[in-house]
Amino acid sequence: MAEPAYTVVSDSETTGEDKPLSAFPEIAIGIDIGTSQCSVAVWNGSQVELLKNTRNQKRMRSYVTFKDEIPSGGVTDRLANEQEIFSGSAIFNMKRLIGRVDTDPVVHACKTLPFLVQPLDIGVRPLIASLVNNVWRATTPEEVLAVFLVELRAMAEIQLKRTIRNVVLTVPVSFSRFQLTRIERACAMAGLHVLRLMPEPTAVALLYAQQQQQTVHENMGSGSEKIALIFNMGAGYCDVAITATAGGVSQIKALSGSAIGGEDILQNLMHHLLPNLDSLFSNHGMNEIKSMGLLRIATQDAIHKLSAQTSVSIDFDLGNGSKICRTLDRTEFEELNRKVFEKCEGLILQCLHDAKVDVEDVNDVVLVGGCSNIPKVRNLVMGMCKREDSYLEMNPLEAAVCGAALEGAVASGISDPLGSLDLLTIQATPLSLGIRADGNSFVPIIPRNATMPARKDLCFTTAHDNQREALIVVYEGEGKKVEENHLLGYFKITGIPPALKGTPEISVCMDIDASNVLRVLAGVTFPGTQHPVTPFMEVRMPTVDDGHGWCAEALLKMYGSILDISTLQKKLQL
Amino acid sequence: MSCGLIPGSDSRFYLYTNPILPTRRSMTHLPKTSFLIENQVGSFRTKTAINDGFGFVTETPFRLLKTSFLNENRGGSFRTNAAINDGFVTAIPEMSFYELLGISQGGTSSEIKQAYKQLARKYHPDVSPPDRTEENTRRFILIQEAYETLSDPRTRALYDRDLSKGLHLAFSARKQCQFEEGPEERGKWKTHWESQLTELGRRSMDKDSRRNMSWGARMRRQRNQSSAE
Known part of the structure; x- marks a missing residue:
């Protein structure tokens, strides 16, 4: 094996256990790792500046090519030819693959990508591989991302003439805590320290808050609260946020998100153009890869054209003797992707509902991300928000990275004499956090969209008479049953005094600090008192590292229901 | 320990907070219990009497920390986290949510929002000096609860x-x-x-x-x- 292109720094550096908050004199840079494109921005002392690569690009394709022994990414790579990117040697869509198991539908949708994604459907990480000298060489999404981040880092270091260590990254709203640890892992491999992982629309919200504050200063307007709905749809993910902004404080009222984006639209259209796509490409031969790449290029092109014109003619050779020649109009395209658009509507509705905001109260609608160019997307968002015009003060493709750079400056303790950095984001948890109880039910302790930092507790009790031990299995998600959620970790509490079921009090407390670190505290207290029977347990989550589904199954196999707990129906009087 | 101050009435100290957000370095702790905060946004000036609700904490930070550990029966097991909920609530039993936010009981929803954002800028852990992060986190959670209930x-x-x-x-x-x-x-x-x-x-x-x-x-x-x- 050749020398890896990344350096592994010790894990302790990324755990954030002891954050030396004042020890960061440097300004953290903001990175927006998109499914399809990446950008880097930094606060230059007076404003946010996007960095450019040697080819003068502000947005770089997110991919890594494994051609020879040394991989190279889209930051420096001279590959301009899409055909070469889609020839099997390049890996992209890391953001759709990272931290997902091979039973995930999102992973399965990646099977038609022009490199190897091999899910075995057993609940472990899928094998991904690139074609190097006619051999499928396996890698991992973390490694690919790390290689890419190393390039981004080198580019920033050359331009800023200093070492870069601290970064603020934007992440999709729907990322699980496990996925966040994978992003942190990739950063650690690239020698980067994550100051903050910001859900993408909250980064946009921060930029919006800054712009509003400046408008207030300039126009001498009132500093009253403004509510913005932020809709961010890129290639891999769709996110919605509702923020209430006043005086530079951006309060995230609600977040919603899903792994749905331009990639799904592309897949739908590819399957429409070539109905037997899956079977055709299942053996991943050289010729099939080539055809897959060609189909992808032609489909992408058609989608882009359909944003400006109402119909497009598709005419290309798959390279295997078959040709695709037809016209596609916008109505057909929209009908094909009806489910995608419905999902977007659902996310907006859910976000409005969770934020308890009426569309009439929304002051601005901010549309960002690559898919905001699609007329149907724009129309559906504007239609749901009952207005004609969206907020035009920001570049839809640069808003997220600018917000991340602002957060990077604020989190580095930089202040601006003009007050441009007098900003604060009050974040919310995108997903509910809870434990398994009452059989197989997921009982949330911190509901989704709770303001961070947060600390909440609930009382549970034993499910059996004389039960001496109990399993605390922690999940994240919105499903009613535990198996519909992400497993974060588990631990056992012991020393429960023998008693009839339903009488011991098991207190479970969840704590999220402002850096989004989750701790679960649990223990047994004597009924009617606050005295712990044995020392409480404090566990930082997530503790699972791989094969999440398996751990829950193993626990079930080992213990059945004997260590189950139930929600406490009657709390004894103090 | 007493903190029976009625917000927005007596014992107020005039304090001018400029619109610069207190950063980790610039933030100094404020020694008095009740402030009249002059909020200047552009030409629009509003005067709101804000009782930060925690004045007594800043007066005796160490005593409070100690008391909250003692009052908190679970404290031993919660150790460094020192039980944000119970420990802190028992330490300030007289505080109503209105007092926490420093508004009167007849306060309008915009007053509630404004007070909340003012206090967030002061107590949110992101803008806290490192040595006060934990304490301010607890305060912020209480302020948040007060805000959510009253809004x-x-x-x-x-x-x-x-x-x-x-x-x-x-x-x-x-x-x-x-x-x-x-x-x-x-x-x-x-x-x-x-x-x-x-x-x-x-x-x-x-x-x-x-x-x-x-x-x-x-x-x-x-x-x-x-x-x-």
Whole structure:
């Protein structure tokens, strides 16, 4: 094996256990790792500046090519030819693959990508591989991302003439805590320290808050609260946020998100153009890869054209003797992707509902991300928000990275004499956090969209008479049953005094600090008192590292229901 | 330890906070209990009497920390986290949510929002000096709870009712459980609470409103009601 292109720094550096908050004199840079494109921005002392690569690009394709022994990414790579990117040697869509198991539908949708994604459907990480000298060489999404981040880092270091260590990254709203640890892992491999992982629309919200504050200063307007709905749809993910902004404080009222984006639209259209796509490409031969790449290029092109014109003619050779020649109009395209658009509507509705905001109260609608160019997307968002015009003060493709750079400056303790950095984001948890109880039910302790930092507790009790031990299995998600959620970790509490079921009090407390670190505290207290029977347990989550589904199954196999707990129906009087 | 100060009335100290957000380095702790904060935004000036609700904490930070450890029975096991909930609540028993936010009981919703954002800029851990992060996190969580309760007309009505009975200490309207409510119910929500609001005066405990509180909050209410009887 050749020398890896990344350096592994010790894990302790990324755990954030002891954050030396004042020890960061440097300004953290903001990175927006998109499914399809990446950008880097930094606060230059007076404003946010996007960095450019040697080819003068502000947005770089997110991919890594494994051609020879040394991989190279889209930051420096001279590959301009899409055909070469889609020839099997390049890996992209890391953001759709990272931290997902091979039973995930999102992973399965990646099977038609022009490199190897091999899910075995057993609940472990899928094998991904690139074609190097006619051999499928396996890698991992973390490694690919790390290689890419190393390039981004080198580019920033050359331009800023200093070492870069601290970064603020934007992440999709729907990322699980496990996925966040994978992003942190990739950063650690690239020698980067994550100051903050910001859900993408909250980064946009921060930029919006800054712009509003400046408008207030300039126009001498009132500093009253403004509510913005932020809709961010890129290639891999769709996110919605509702923020209430006043005086530079951006309060995230609600977040919603899903792994749905331009990639799904592309897949739908590819399957429409070539109905037997899956079977055709299942053996991943050289010729099939080539055809897959060609189909992808032609489909992408058609989608882009359909944003400006109402119909497009598709005419290309798959390279295997078959040709695709037809016209596609916008109505057909929209009908094909009806489910995608419905999902977007659902996310907006859910976000409005969770934020308890009426569309009439929304002051601005901010549309960002690559898919905001699609007329149907724009129309559906504007239609749901009952207005004609969206907020035009920001570049839809640069808003997220600018917000991340602002957060990077604020989190580095930089202040601006003009007050441009007098900003604060009050974040919310995108997903509910809870434990398994009452059989197989997921009982949330911190509901989704709770303001961070947060600390909440609930009382549970034993499910059996004389039960001496109990399993605390922690999940994240919105499903009613535990198996519909992400497993974060588990631990056992012991020393429960023998008693009839339903009488011991098991207190479970969840704590999220402002850096989004989750701790679960649990223990047994004597009924009617606050005295712990044995020392409480404090566990930082997530503790699972791989094969999440398996751990829950193993626990079930080992213990059945004997260590189950139930929600406490009657709390004894103090 | 006493902190029986009535916000917005006596013992106020004039303090000018410029619009610069206190950063970790520039933030200095404020020694008095009640401030008149002059909020300058552009040419628009508002004067709001803000009692930060924690003045006594800044006066005796170490004593409080110690007391909260002692009062907190679980403290030993919660160790460094020192039980944000109970430890802190027992340390400031007289604080109502209005006092926490430093507004009067008749405060409008915009006053609540404004007070909340002012206090967030002061106590949010992101803008706290490193040595006060933990303490300010606890404060922020309490401020957040006060804000969430008072900014929702439903929970505010419930809280006011408890407050008039002297039961406000028991009240803990946690962030509402959103799992039972589907988005389709959302439209009905506004008309719903209006009718509920009037009903609540008569009914001792309205079933619908209870459903929207967390289970823990309901239990705490129930417990405290029965112990008060």
